[in-house]
Amino acid sequence: MLAFAAAVLLGIAFIIHATVTSTDVIFSSTSLLDLGLTLLALHVAGVGTGWSGRGRSRRR
Numbered sequence: 001m002l003a004f005a006a007a008v009l010l011g012i013a014f015i016i017h018a019t020v021t022s023t024d025v026i027f028s029s030t031s032l033l034d035l036g037l038t039l040l041a042l043h044v045a046g047v048g049t050g051w052s053g054r055g056r057s058r059r060r
Contacts, residue, residue, distance in 0.1 A: 009036035
C-alpha cells in the first residue's frame with residue numbers, strides 16, 4: 001500500500017516539475033518527491049506489510 005502511495009506522489013511530483021507549475025510551498029515538486037521517497041523507504045523496510053516476525057506455529 002505504501003508503494004502505491006509513493007508511486008502516486010512521485011508521479012504528481014514529476015508532472016508538477018515537468019510542466020513547471022507554480023504551486024504552494026507545501027505542494028512543491030521537491031516536497032512531494034521527498035514524501036514519496038520516504039513512503040518508498042518505509043515500504044522497502046517492511047512497514048505496513050502486516051507481516052509479523054513470529055511466523056506460524058505448527059500443530060500436529
